[in-house]
Amino acid sequence: MPAVSIEKAKAVISDFVLVDQGTSIDELTLGSEKYVKFVNEFWTAKQRQANSIHEISYRACYKPQLPRFFIDIFTKEGDVVYDPFAGRGTTLIEAALLHRNIVSNDVNPLSRLLVEPRLNIPTxxxxxxxxxxxxxxxxxxxxxxxxxxxxxxxxxxxxxxxxxxxxxxxxxxxxxxxxxxxxxxxxxxxxxxxxxxxxxxxxxxxxxxxxxxxxxxxxxxxxxxxxxxxxxQRNLNSKIMEQLEAIGQNAIFSDKDSRDTDHIQDSSINLTVTSPPFLNIVRYADDNWLRCWFNDIEVSEVEKKISLCRNVATWSDMMESVFDELHRVTVPGGWVAFEVGEVNNGKVKLDEYVVPLGIESGFTCAGVMVNSQDFTKTSNIWGVDNMKTGTNTNRIVLFNKSK
Ligand SMILES: C[S@@+](CC[C@H](N)C(=O)[O-])C[C@H]1O[C@@H](n2cnc3c(N)ncnc32)[C@H](O)[C@@H]1O
Structure with a gap:
């Protein structure tokens, strides 16, 4: 399945986003195919505040406004939202707040310990x-x-x-x-x-x-x-807490490698919003060693499973299998919003590697969406503290599974 044409991409994206209000639209040529890149301050401007229940720290997490943007436009209440690299669970908590069902996976068992308690909240x-x-x-x-x-x-x-x-x-x-x-x-x-x-x-x-x-x-x-x-809990009330609990009771949690998720049924996910580990920039196991100690999690075991890819080739090999799984679990007509950054001060643009991977797995690429922010603002907005190591532009590659 090729990438969609520029006109088609514009039409798809503009169904959801006001592409003409200051959005710059660039063409991106990869091999013989053309793709479309939409640049604007899509989801960080004039957004309502994120719910306080999100406020726990995690390496390289994104702000809740990002998943909310895609959950709002691509799903309705009762739909299923998935994150195969869940981290602190930003996608899943935001989805639960928006009455969506959730499927959460992260190879580090710490992730579940951070997410699940916020769906069953004591007074x-x-x-x-x-x-x-x-x-x-x-x-x-x-x-x-x-x-x-x-x-x-x-x-x-x-x-x-x-x-x-x-x-x-x-x-x-x-x-x-x-x-x-x-x-x-x-x-x-x-x-x-x-x-x-x-x-x-x-x-x-x-x-x-x-x-x-x-x-x-x-x-x-x-x-x-x-x-x-x-x-x-300061933004919660008993109604929201009941809602989160109900979503939590139906939730699926796992700590598998996201290439190997056969516990998730075929065609069961309406939307995936995720950000994978970026090459070996962030050492999730090392950064979490004390947290793992407190929770009796064996760091050396987790470390073996966490994907630390030294170069783009091994990273792409891994993501190829991730995309095959994502295609299998996505409902026909469903979406994947895949967040990647720039690596090595922008020399490596991971979105350009991700576009063909998704297409090879059977998706259509609807475009790359870049949320434009200046550097300082970006570091606040994204809650990312690894700017110095080179991840400072965040971009979403948007895929659709055909009906
Ligand atoms: C960029 S972080 C995700 C952050 C998340 N978006 C958030 O807001 O908290 C990437 C996550 O991928 C997990 N991870 C690394 N390799 C994995 C693999 N092979 N399968 C599943 N999860 C993996 C790490 O433990 C880490 O939590």
Whole structure:
């Protein structure tokens, strides 16, 4: 199936987006085929605020406005939205807020621990009562965490880790605690360290402490968990919480390689919105080692499964199989919005590799949509903190499965 013609692409995209209001339309030639690139500030301008329930950090996550844009235009209530590289679950949480059903997959089991509790949400009273019932022992742990935590904070963390069960209240507390482990403000359990989604190693944390002349101060974990819980829930009400719970009950979660998702039925997904790992820029397993420790996830096992592709050729090989799976699971007439960035300061434009991959799997490419932002604004809008390593332009390749 070839790419659609420029006129057809314009017609398809302009059914949903006001392409004539300041949208620049460029042609992109790949091999003998022409594709269309639409550039505008599509989904970050004049949008309503994202719901506070999204506000947990994750490496290379996107802002909720991005999936919302595509969910709004390509699906209706009750449809099924999928993310094969779910991360913190931005696509899935936004879909659930918009009454869509969800299918979530990420090879790192941490992803499910971050997503599922936000679909079955305890009240602040329930959280407070449960936290009061945790016995704080003088617990030390199997690894040296003294460079991150005051000894009394560490005892609280270890007690939480040891006593949390898998009730929905405990799962919420575990999710919030996971997010509060390390960071560089008063709202984290640690002393001053890297941003929360990038745990420093024990060795580099010692260097940070020495350089800044600090020792980790005592932090009250219960207060921090309650405060963050209130903040996450501040835009919710009982009706939204019931809605999220109902969506959660029907949700499918998995931690498979996204090339191998035979648990997802053929032709069952209306829309996929996703961003894959970009070559080896972000080390998801390393960045999450402390979060994995807290959740008894074996980092070395996860590391083996996470796709770290050194070059575009191996990345493309992997994505070829991902697209075959996406084509199989997408309903006829369904859509895939595949977010990629620029790598090596724009020298490698992954969208140009993605277009033929999707087409080979049987999709039609409706175009590439670039949400234009200046550099500084982009870094805020996208919540991406890896600008220095070269991912600064985000673009969506849009595919359609024919009816
Ligand atoms: C760019 S992040 C996704 C971020 C997500 N869009 C969000 O907003 O949180 C890519 C994710 O792909 C996951 N991943 C890496 N290799 C994978 C694979 N082979 N199969 C499934 N997930 C994988 C990583 O664990 C990481 O969470």
């Amino acid at each position: 602040i009273d329930e959280i407070e009562r449960r936290l009061d019932s945790i016995n704080i022992g003088q617990s030390k742990t199997d690894i040296d965490l003294s460079m991150f935590f005051h000894k009394d904070t560490e005892a609280e963390i270890v007690s939480l880790k040891g006593q949390l069960t898998d009730s929905f209240i405990d799962n919420w507390i575990r999710m919030v605690a996971t997010n509060r482990l390390t960071g560089h403000s008063a709202g984290f359990f640690s002393g001053y360290t890297l941003p929360p989604n990038q745990a420093a190693s024990q060795k580099s944390q010692k260097v940070i402490n020495e350089r800044l002349g600090i020792v980790p101060p005592y932090k009250n974990t219960k207060e921090i968990i309650l405060k963050k819980s209130k903040s996450l």
